[in-house]
Amino acid sequence: MRIISGKYKGRNILGYNIIGTRPTMDRVRESLFAMIQNKVKNSVCLDLFAGSGSLGFEALSNGASKCYFVDKNIKVINTLKKNYNNLKIEEECYFINNDFLKALQQFKRQEIKFDIIFLDPPYDDNFITPALKAINELDLLSDEGIIICEYEKEKINFNYEVIKEKKYGDKYITILKK
Numbered sequence: 001m002r003i004i005s006g007k008y009k010g011r012n013i014l015g016y017n018i019i020g021t022r023p024t025m026d027r028v029r030e031s032l033f034a035m036i037q038n039k040v041k042n043s044v045c046l047d048l049f050a051g052s053g054s055l056g057f058e059a060l061s062n063g064a065s066k067c068y069f070v071d072k073n074i075k076v077i078n079t080l081k082k083n084y085n086n087l088k089i090e091e092e093c094y095f096i097n098n099d100f101l102k103a104l105q106q107f108k109r110q111e112i113k114f115d116i117i118f119l120d121p122p123y124d125d126n127f128i129t130p131a132l133k134a135i136n137e138l139d140l141l142s143d144e145g146i147i148i149c150e151y152e153k154e155k156i157n158f159n160y161e162v163i164k165e166k167k168y169g170d171k172y173i174t175i176l177k178k
Contacts, residue, residue, distance in 0.1 A: 077095050
């Protein structure tokens with residue numbers, strides 16, 4: 001797998017073959033970043049269910065100033081750190097090995113707000129609605145921030161406005177704002 005746009009374009013990312021990860025397909029990532037391109041520059045991003053980190057690394061490649069990568073699998077976190085070093089990322093990156101709800105509570109304690117939040121959890125776990133609820137209750141999204149949800153069949157409930165919704169085969173991308 002590789003980064004498809006921006007200053008790290010064409011560089012390879014490890015981690016697509018770790019059990020439990022399901023990287024966002026290149027064409028979906030390309031379309032997604034075309035939709036949000038005016039929001040990425042100098043943004044603070046959260047890749048909450050990081051997996052391969054393709055969304056967070058793509059955001060950094062396209063001008064995000066920092067990205068927090070969260071995953072409960074230590075193998076994933078170690079692979080993300082390798083990618084960070086291999087890609088020679090100049091921007092700030094933070095790697096958190098924790099459950100997503102505990103990580104969100106940690107961000108609240110640290111008073112961190114995000115401009116872009118990527119929610120791409122394992123499809124069968126139905127984590128998007130609890131993540132959205134926690135993000136809302138903990139007030140982790142900046143005033144002009146957006147949340148990008150990628151899911152297959154999960155019925156999501158949210159207190160956010162839908163900016164855009166698109167279907168790619170059996171996958172959906174929904175972009176939300178406050």
